[in-house]
Amino acid sequence: MTGVATARRSRITPEREAELYEAVLDLLREVGYDALTMDAVAARTRSSKATLYRQWGGKAELVAKAVRHNKPGGLGLGELDTGSLKGDLHALTLRSDDCQMEQNSALMRGLAMAIHGNPDLLRAFRDHLIEPEMAEFRRLLQRAIDRGEVRADNPALDYVMHMMIGGFAARTLIDEQPPTQAFLLSYIDAVVLPALGITTS
Amino acid sequence: MTGVATARRSRITPEREAELYEAVLDLLREVGYDALTMDAVAARTRSSKATLYRQWGGKAELVAKAVRHNKPGGLGLGELDTGSLKGDLHALTLRSDDCQMEQNSALMRGLAMAIHGNPDLLRAFRDHLIEPEMAEFRRLLQRAIDRGEVRADNPALDYVMHMMIGGFAARTLIDEQPPTQAFLLSYIDAVVLPALGITTS
Numbered sequence: 001m002t003g004v005a006t007a008r009r010s011r012i013t014p015e016r017e018a019e020l021y022e023a024v025l026d027l028l029r030e031v032g033y034d035a036l037t038m039d040a041v042a043a044r045t046r047s048s049k050a051t052l053y054r055q056w057g058g059k060a061e062l063v064a065k066a067v068r069h070n071k072p073g074g075l076g077l078g079e080l081d082t083g084s085l086k087g088d089l090h091a092l093t094l095r096s097d098d099c100q101m102e103q104n105s106a107l108m109r110g111l112a113m114a115i116h117g118n119p120d121l122l123r124a125f126r127d128h129l130i131e132p133e134m135a136e137f138r139r140l141l142q143r144a145i146d147r148g149e150v151r152a153d154n155p156a157l158d159y160v161m162h163m164m165i166g167g168f169a170a171r172t173l174i175d176e177q178p179p180t181q182a183f184l185l186s187y188i189d190a191v192v193l194p195a196l197g198i199t200t201s
Numbered sequence: 202m203t204g205v206a207t208a209r210r211s212r213i214t215p216e217r218e219a220e221l222y223e224a225v226l227d228l229l230r231e232v233g234y235d236a237l238t239m240d241a242v243a244a245r246t247r248s249s250k251a252t253l254y255r256q257w258g259g260k261a262e263l264v265a266k267a268v269r270h271n272k273p274g275g276l277g278l279g280e281l282d283t284g285s286l287k288g289d290l291h292a293l294t295l296r297s298d299d300c301q302m303e304q305n306s307a308l309m310r311g312l313a314m315a316i317h318g319n320p321d322l323l324r325a326f327r328d329h330l331i332e333p334e335m336a337e338f339r340r341l342l343q344r345a346i347d348r349g350e351v352r353a354d355n356p357a358l359d360y361v362m363h364m365m366i367g368g369f370a371a372r373t374l375i376d377e378q379p380p381t382q383a384f385l386l387s388y389i390d391a392v393v394l395p396a397l398g399i400t401t402s
Contacts, residue, residue: 106317109313109314109317110314112310112313112314112374113310113311113313113314115374116307116310116373122377125374126377130374130375134375154391155387155390155391156391156392156395158391159368159388159391159392161371161375162367162368162371162372162375162388162392163364163367163368163371163392165367165370165371165374165375166363166364166366166367166368166369166370166371167360167363167364167367168367169366169367169370169371170362170363170366170367170370171363172317173313173316173326173331173366174331174335174362174363174366176323176327186356187360187363189356190355190356190357190359190360190396191357191360191363191364191392191396192396194357194395194396194398195391195392195393195395195396197395
């Protein structure tokens, strides 16, 4: 099976793959998920639909992987290791500049409705974005526990993703502003770290 | 001006107003904000469009007030006073049963996109829902400060709405479950209160 998977992947170069993902994100911003068709992706990228289906299986997986590709630094949270949880969460925030955060915020807003109406898309998002990101967060938090920064039985450990995603999402609605680095750094210091029992001053 | 406003309000009984709001919410769930027309509201409720415009000014204000009407207990946070912040936040959560929370969650998801595409709707939401709710939260938090439960300079005070809305919103995406009373009570104890410096056990 590994041989087959490798053979499939080798048909598309990383540059070509990046180009395809960019085109998918452009189309998503233009027409939204429901109106996005594999025909439009094929036409825009001058690919055959057969290639797209062979490589990605379907629209949901293609979109989830395009969104993942768009995340700065990919999902490499595991590579961050500054020696403190505060340092790690700040470094994570600083990987996206304000412009990228605003674009990402607009993209996710557009996809939020589609995710709830399309079980395939929800599944693809969980498999390719949420689960890997949660696993990386758990590693980062485990290091904080191992260092003695956070107690292993702190109940807020289960809600770190809720706090982070929530702060990001609530920012636009409450403050009429896109999330920025300054907002997120302040939110991490005021909310996320104290909830985990880490006092910052 | 007060006399004019009173005269306008008196044209519709509270029962009739409630009936109109229910019809608006039904239409919202059926067709969404963008496709909802004042014609459809007039037809569904056997009202004249002139009455609707006279009473509510326009679609955005009508929708925001219908959503506000739908909130259990209205915006009467100020009436809650259990003697502790934990008690107040728990009492607030317990006013909506799980079924109401799920309906509210679905409704807000459907409106999130529309809010960002319609400045009128964002403005109406801020005026009739977000600002009043934040003012009530500030009163509830001020009582906690006055009681000595929360320090007046705690930086998490600025983010209580972000934490609450965020937990609510992130629940569906991360856990594939609607927010429930049990989830929110646990989230308040694990995240909101500790971030404010209140330890619960």
